[in-house]
Amino acid sequence: MIPELGLLALILALCLALIQASVPLAGAWRGDQRWMALAKPAAWGQLAFLMFSFACLAHAFLTDDFSVAYVAQNSNSALPWYYKLSGIWGAHEGSLLLWALILAGWTTAVSLGARQLPEAMLARVLAVMGMISTGFLLFLIGTSNPFARLLPNVPVDGRDLNPVLQDVGLIVHPPILYMGYVGFSVAFAFAIAALLDGKLDAAWARWSRPWTNVAWACLGVGIAVGSWWAYSELGWGGWWFWDPVENASLMPWLMGAALIHSLAVTEKRGAFKNWTVLLAIAAFSLSLLGTFLVRSGVLTSVHAFATDPARGVFVLAFLLAVVGGSLALFALRAPMVKSHVGFGIWSRETLLLVNNLLLSVAAAAILLGTLYPMVLDALTGAKLSVGPPYFNSMFVPLMALLMATTAVGMFTRWKGTPVRWLARMLMPVLAASLMLALIAATLHARSRWAAAGGGLLAAWIVFAGLRDVLDKTRSKGLLKGLPTLGRSYWAMQLAHLGFAVCALGAVLTSVCSVDQDLRMTSGKAIEVGGYHFVFEGTTQIQGPNYVADRGSVRVLRNGREVAILHPEKRVYQVQRTPMTEAAIDAGFTRDLFVALGEPLADGAWAVRVQIKPFVRWIWLGALLMALGGSLAATDRRYRAKSARSAPQTHIRGART
Incomplete structure (x- = not known):
């Protein structure tokens, strides 16, 4: 009943x-x-x-x-x-x-x-x-x-x-991810309501900003938790695989980041109105596309449900109705919008426009790599695999450019910025960043150029943020000036810091990781990356709904015990499915990762050992970005009863 x-x-x-x-x-x-x-x-x-x-x-x-x-x-x-x-x-x-x-x-x-x-x-x-x-x-x-x-x-x-x-990942990952996916419906609804109302002004952008910030923050946390889940559960030791379903969550996050910056311009300067509406539509449309990819059965993924394709037809029809209807309304209304806002080349508006372009191109490149194999298969039957080489070659340079422009954007002013003043502000930042990059190259001789590049760009953002804080508090003094900067300012600084930390962690763990597949017998010690891993055999244990071979691996460094790890090879009794449960000794600057493979002859086991430097910085950076987005949503001016003054635009012929 x-x-x-x-x-x-x-x-x-x-x-x-x-x-x-x-x-x-x-x-x-x-x-x-x-x-x-x-x-x-x-x-x-x-x-x-x-x-x-x-x-x-x-x-x-x-x-x-x-x-x-x-x-x-x-x-x-x-x-x-x-x-x-x-x-x-x-x-x-x-x-x-x-x-x-x-x-x-x-x-x-x-x-x-x-x-x-x-x-x-x-x-x-x-x-x-x-x-x-x-x-x-x-x-x-x-x-x-x-x-x-x-x-x-x-x-x-x-x-x-x-x-x-x-896994605990299932308990927290989908609800948080869905909070972000669905949260973009609010920004979408505000944009469509503004088009229906016939009034694209600063008010609707201001009303939409806190909801968009929270949705973007939730989606970022959901992506980070999903990355950590894949890293700890699948036994491969990777944190991002460019899986189509992973891409489906990354694309709306990128468009959401562009939308947040575009909303700021629309609210404060009355510019980028069409950009902002289009980005709101795109962010939610990509969220719906993610639903279609997961539930239509058009792809096979460790994340996908691969259900009845008939359901995919419904989702596709709904997606086309939402995207087609909103774009049709945008096409009718947007050409009538006139913005009379001027700004120079070295202005905050220009840098935010570059930001929008880079994030949009990055999302488009991921969309192309995700959908092209499916479209080609549907039209010709040809099988094509688009993997990490494509995505890395497209995404990494765009993110490097984004990091370079982010620091410059912190110092620019609305309408225009004196070039000499801007150069004077940036020169100490560049000098300090180059010095730190040289130190990083010296410490990581095996991957010198990658470490130097990642260190340079991360330091470029961090030092620019510090320089900006010092400049803004110079008149009142550091201690008295800090409380006057406001939540939105600190939210921006926190999000940019998170971006730098996440990017640096991704670069260092990608180029400096040590990964070895070993054959280990009880009592055997093998040196990997300066650590000695001593395999002490396995024992059988009974879980609530599985049986497992539980290994014991003692980790030593310079003769001192660092950790005792217990990787497991589980067999779930109902479905008779084998699963690898990795053991991880987590640290701020490195993770020790051990996973059991298959049993071999003479009591030996295949064991995967990895040393992952700075991998935790990836998720720390993502959490800092999300915290910045959430902090921005608490700004007091969003609770005011009247919108801040900015140029208003009425669409001719619209009924209000």
Whole structure:
């Protein structure tokens, strides 16, 4: 009975989404306050019903109700309770329910947190989000019902959750990632509402900025957690594989970064209006594209659900409707927008425009490399693999250029910057960066040029940030001046610092890692990268739903014990699936990574040993960037009742 109540709640949520998508929009067009007022209760009711539906599915998992097909396919009575809960979003139907629930949560947050919005604008924003909810709920109910029964042939036990997903990464990664994916729907809704309203001014950009910052921060944390999950769980020791599904999350993050910077220009200077609207559409469209890639069955990936291709047809049709409809509206409205804002070559506007171009080209290059093999296969049947060499050759130079321009952009001013003053500010930064790059090249003789290049660009950003702080606090003194800089300024500094730390970590771990596959017997010691790894054999252990050979590897350096690592080779009993559970000794400047391979003759084991310098800096940098985005969203001016003054643009012929 409870699963049927969950399905009924989904249907009622769909009914409210239809009301939310239509009545408030008509009310905004007619100027009818009663119709517009329906947007908020419809959003709240939709969230309540989806929460109830989600709770019904959670009850089915926790009580081992294997009459529900989704539970039978993704759970088992021996599965620990925390994996039963995370199993709710471990496959297609449940993850889609989580997506719809998070979308309803974002909608409710906007309805409660956007009190300063004019009533008509809020009605349009919530109506657009209601349209998106309608599409996903139709998809969920029509093709992906998580409450479908297996009556009367109820299995005695379930097939178990995919062993790859039985990790803490599943508990935290998808919800945070979806918060970012779905969060871009808010920026999209604000952009479409502004186009419908016929008024592209600083106000809508200002209203949209905090929501966009939070969504971008969540997506960044989700990507970082996914990278860490792949690194620690898959046993390969890599942190990024240019997998199509990884690319699907990186593309909207890049467009979101461009959108954040473009929103700043639109709010403060009234420029880049068309750019900003287009970036908002692109960021959310790429989020929907990620949904299509994961759920359509067009690709095979360790991350993909590879479901019925018929579902992919629905998602593709929805994607085309959203992208096509929004671009058609943009094509009608955007040419009428006139911006009369001038700026020079050495201005903040120019540097932010370069930033937008580099991030957009990077996202386009990834999109091409991800989709081209699929399109070629569909049209000609030819198989083509686009791997890391392509992505690295395209992405790395663009990010290097972005790092170079980021530091310059910190010193530029709106409208224009005196070239001599700019050069005077940058020269000490360049000198200090070159000095640090030379030190990095000396310390890493094996990969001298890569270490020097990464060190130079990272130092370029860090020293530029320090120089800018000193310059801005010079008149009041450092201690008195620091509190006056404001949250947005510190958010920018924190995000740029995170960018430098992440990039430096990626460069150093990529070029300086040591990786060896060894044959080890009990008592054998092998030296790798200055560490001695002593294999002390394996023992068999029994887990809650698996058996494992648990190795013991003692790590010594200069005769002193550094760590004792316990990698495992597990076999999950229901699906009889072998899994490698790596053992990692984490450190701020290096990770020691040991993974068991296959058993060999004479009691020996294949063992993979890796030393990963500065790999933690990748995730530290990502977290710093996300923290910067979140801090920017807390700026007090976003809670003010009136927008800051900036040039306004009314679109001729639009009804307001």
